[in-house]
Amino acid sequence: MKAAITGACGYVGLNLVRTLLDAGHEVLALDRVHSSHLDPRARWQELDIFDAGALHRALDGIEVVFHLVAKISLLKEDEATWHINVEGVKAVADAALATGVRRVVHVSSIASFDMYQVNGQTIDETAPRSIDAALPVYARSKYAGERELMERAKAGLEVVVCYPTGVFGPEDYGWPMPHLNGNMIDAARGKLPVMVEGGFDLVDVRDLARGLLLAAEKGGNGETYLLGGTYISMIDACRLSASMVGRPGPKFMLPMKLLKGIAAITGPLARRMGKESEFLSEVALDTIETSPRIDHSKAVRELGYQPRPIEDTIRDLLIFGIHHGRFLPEKKGAVQGPIPVPEPDQPKA
Template sequence: MKVAVTGAAGFVGTNLVNQLVADGHDVVAIDRVCPDHALQHPSVTWSSIDIFDQDTLTAAFDSVDTVYHLVAMITLKQKDETAWRVNTEGVASTARAALAAGVRRFVHCSSIHSFDQYTDSGIVDETSARSENPSLPVYDRSKWAGEQELQKVVAEGLDAVICNPTGVYGAVDHGLSRINGMLRDAAQGRVPIFVEGTFDLVDVRDVARGLTLAAEHGRTGENYLIGGADVRLFDAMRTVAELCGRFQPLFAVPLGMLKAVVPIAEPISQLFGSDLVSRASISALVAQPTVDVSKARDELGYAPRPTAQTLADLVAFLWDSHQMGSAKPKSGDHFESIVPQLV
């Protein structure tokens, strides 16, 4: 089967292309550039296409059965015009190109952030409130707005389904993502302390599988939360540090202390071009919702792997890809003896 992936060079895109090739598909991989780590395979054709160029996209989607739309701009900023345009108009542009090309199915990779995690009951499922509050970060609001743009094209006849991954981490990642970057630092023994916080984290390979399951079994116009397990980041950091025989974080800073310094730290962070220390990032730490993935489990057959396996595989990947310096991981037997508390 011939399929297309936009954002194919990204974190999720790389793993999705790997999954699709393993499943025996021919892949049209679309991104601005073809990176050095890109899978070079007879069944993969790389194309540099602007997602706002509908005519070129339509031509690229010719004879394609399924389009996976992954292009997005992630930010913790309150406002960002580029992120808003990419995450909203970019979805509409790609969806209309798919409709014009006559593709059978369109799978949109949205985010848990399109659901309002901060004002709901503490449990997020597909019926939860959406990210409409103007005080929410632009990423949250734009991901929900992008889904609304897609639903307009569904009303015009496009057979589309939406997946909403939680916090994505794991191998392979040549980037690194925010979460993987923090875990790599911890594995190198460079994180003496960390803030308190528990998140639903999902292995990127499970996201890739969830997207393909949605293409096969998802109902038109429906959302499916693609989650993993609640992971206390402090515990995960101690685990990867121990796997590598490195210094482990000593303690987790209570969120109350962190909130007290945000008004001072946020403007300083902005001066250095960073959005890591912000009201948005702290709000995400405070929210810590429980994510219900039963709809994806029941309708798609989705089943995420254990957290312990993701952490062990990530450390092994970071070592094999020379992103760890001299922090060589210990034996596989040692993995199983120290990570069961995270499963």
């Protein structure tokens, strides 16, 4: 397979590049900024997906496009988020049609399902979608982008849409680390005494990458697939992480009712100053409170998708963090004591 990946130098992209290469496929990595962690076996090209001429040239001869470019936002309205998540999908789909690309695998989000209607219940691919104008822009834009892609399918383009849940795991070179990975590393460092009430379905980034490859190879044309892992409360995930290096982890949960009361005061104040809190925002807290259980049995049944145990992912994340300096002391001159490298669970006698 000759594959192109848009957004190839992001967290998911870097893992997907490696997964495709290890499976024997040719990979063209497309992104606006190069990453020093990009697998050297991939062919790299700097690209803005809104540069139509460059996009057409890049996709010439490509069989499958994995579209990862997106903008995440906690705002109710944001023009840039809508432009990238909707117009960006249109641009890539139109270029794929024009250049003879056979299939586009689009990475959407579980946010494209209306979590307020679902309200913490189990969802599958038939759950209600994010069409209400009162929903956050990210949720609405991800579903709107998906609809644009499906319109191009009517012209003969094969499309498959995948919905990751909360992505976490090793090979995360971002600094600071995104919230899920950062929370688990901080818990293992003894830097997270409390945790918010609520939980997420968490999927290993490597399992997600494998699921996207399976969607390209086995997914039905026009089909959609939830790519989930394990639902766990965030305090349990952080305590599990801390326990692997001999620490207790967060001692108690902050009640959602208390946090939402604080957010109702701080949110409007932050917006008046042209800012938006990433943690204490109504949207962020609603996302946690309404986070659903995920039924990914369709992907298991039709693609052969099999996520690994969450314990394995947390252990690999900690090992990655230890080897890449995520446990070094923050203060100059401070000395970090030895950190035990987590070992796989030993079989009981």
